[in-house]
Amino acid sequence: AQKITQTQPGMFVQEKEAVTLDCTYDTSDPSYGLFWYKQPSSGEMIFLIYQGSYDQQNATEGRYSLNFQKARKSANLVISASQLGDSAMYFCAIWGAGSYQLTFGKGTKLSVIP
Amino acid sequence: NAGVTQTPKFQVLKTGQSMTLQCAQDMNHEYMSWYRQDPGMGLRLIHYSVGAGITDQGEVPNGYNVSRSTTEDFPLRLLSAAPSQTSVYFCASRGWTGATNEKLFFGSGTQLSVL
Numbered sequence: 001a002q003k004i005t006q007t008q009p010g011m012f013v014q015e016k017e018a019v020t021l022d023c024t025y026d027t028s029d030p031s032y033g034l035f036w037y038k039q040p041s042s043g044e045m046i047f048l049i050y051q052g053s054y055d056q057q058n059a060t061e062g063r064y065s066l067n068f069q070k071a072r073k074s075a076n077l078v079i080s081a082s083q084l085g086d087s088a089m090y091f092c093a094i095w096g097a098g099s100y101q102l103t104f105g106k107g108t109k110l111s112v113i114p
Numbered sequence: 115n116a117g118v119t120q121t122p123k124f125q126v127l128k129t130g131q132s133m134t135l136q137c138a139q140d141m142n143h144e145y146m147s148w149y150r151q152d153p154g155m156g157l158r159l160i161h162y163s164v165g166a167g168i169t170d171q172g173e174v175p176n177g178y179n180v181s182r183s184t185t186e187d188f189p190l191r192l193l194s195a196a197p198s199q200t201s202v203y204f205c206a207s208r209g210w211t212g213a214t215n216e217k218l219f220f221g222s223g224t225q226l227s228v229l
Contacts, residue, residue, distance in 0.1 A: 003123065009154075033214030052215055063189035073173040090157060095214050100164070101147065101172060102206075102218050 002027040002096045004105035011110050013082045020067070021077040021090050021108045029053075029096030034075040036066070039089040039107075048090075051075055079110075087112045116140050120221030127195040127228045135224050137205030143219070144210035146188035149172065150201040151223075156198040157204065164190055164210055189191050195228045202226070 003026045013019035025034065036048040051066045052061045059066040067076040079086055093104045121136045139146065147162035159172030163182040173200075177199055179191040192199060205221040 032215060035217060043223050043225075045204065045206075045218075045221075047217045049213055050217060053220040074212075095216075096168075097212070097214055099163055100170065101159045104149075104158075106154060 002094050002099060002103045004092050004094055004103055005107035006108050008093055008108045009106075013086075013110065013112055014081075015084060015114050016081055017070070017082055018078060018080045019082055019110065021079070021092075021110065022099050023075045023077065023092035023105060025073050025075060025092070025094050027094060027096045027099075031097035032099075033064070033095045034114070035093045035095070036064070036075075036077045037091045037093065037101065037104075038086075039091065040085075041088070044089075049077070065100070070071055082112045084112050084114060086110060117207055118207055118219050120203075120220040120224055122224060123222065125227070126226050127192070127226065129195060129228060131195050132191070132193050133195065133204070134192075134204055134224075137188045137190065137221060138186050139188075139207040140186065141209075141218070141219065142185060143207035144185065145164045145216075146182065146205065146207045147172070147218075148178070148180065148188070148190045149204045149206060151204060152201050152206075160190065160203075183216060194228075200226060200228045228229060 015109045034051045038046045065078045089107045148160040149157040161180040164170045203224045206218040208216045
């Protein structure tokens with residue numbers, strides 16, 4: 001079984017500031033992948049970033065980076081220099097090597113304030 | 115390249131009616147799945163398929179039926195709609211290589227209301 005916990009239902013951040021969205025996970029698979037998706041108000045699911053359980057370095061994609069702490073089972077998303085267009089729901093998800101599904105957390109709603 | 119195409123975008127049903135949500139992908143993905151999204155619940159897996167002729171249940175399969183006759187198509191059937199099935203439905207697909215880094219590609223979603 002695998003599980004994702006996102007403890008922040010809502011977050012506010014000032015434009016141009018950095019923000020961290022928390023994600024903790026649980027899985028019995030030694031090999032797994034962690035994903036973050038963004039869902040703007042228009043509803044589509046947009047893939048942001050991926051971290052593999054055996055990756056030695058934290059993943060980065062432009063303004064997005066993943067603070068991966070394997071011992072703590074956390075995979076926090078860091079957004080640098082927030083923009084108004086970053087206002088959206090953000091979902092953390094996990095795919096274990098022995099799994100047949102991507103398991104999602106309940107999401108964090110990020111609001112960027114001008 | 116269309117990716118994952120879902121139809122319709124919006125649908126209103128009466129309790130007891132049946133309908134099929136269509137999903138097609140043009141990426142030759144073996145894995146296809148259906149999720150439902152409810153406020154405060156994230157996305158939950160309804161059914162999935164790892165190839166033509168192979169389907170299995172996810173976390174919330176009751177009230178839904180699927181089949182997979184081709185690699186491209188994975189329709190979701192509601193046999194007798196209930197108000198509890200009011201939700202946003204997403205179809206998603208990915209490659210099936212055994213690697214954990216295959217990302218899910220999502221359709222644009224179907225907003226379903228059951229009255």
